[in-house]
Amino acid sequence: MSRANPNTAIQRSNTSVIPKALFGCELWTSISNVEMxxxxxxxxxxxxxxxxxxxxxxxxxxxxxxxVTSIEALIDLQT
Structure with a gap:
């Protein structure tokens, strides 16, 4: 079984997975430390x-x- 190129996998994560996971994060009024x-x-x-x-x-x-940067930094950039 062949693996995907790590750079391709990271690029896919940055362009598809992360934006979907953080969709609407600018509307999150309070996110706890545990959730973060x-x-x-x-x-x-x-x-x-x-x-x-x-x-x-x-x-x-x-x-x-x-x-890449942390999720917390990405959320701060979007809010």
Whole structure:
């Protein structure tokens, strides 16, 4: 079984998955820290899978390797 190119998977995530997950986030009046953490964990999981990294890889390293920002920063940009 062949895997998708990591850059292609990250690009697909940035153009399709993340916008759908954050649709309407500018209307979220209050999001708890727990809910924000759930969004971050899901994003880190997807990025690790896209890059073929082990699940124990540090999440801050995954963001740096992929060249993407955190979900919280993306929400701040849209509000």
């Amino acid at each position: 953490q759930h969004l971050e964990v899901a994003n880190h999981f997807l990025l690790k899978r896209a890059q073929g990294l082990p699940h124990l890889t540090r999440s801050d390293m995954v963001l740096g390797i992929a060249g």
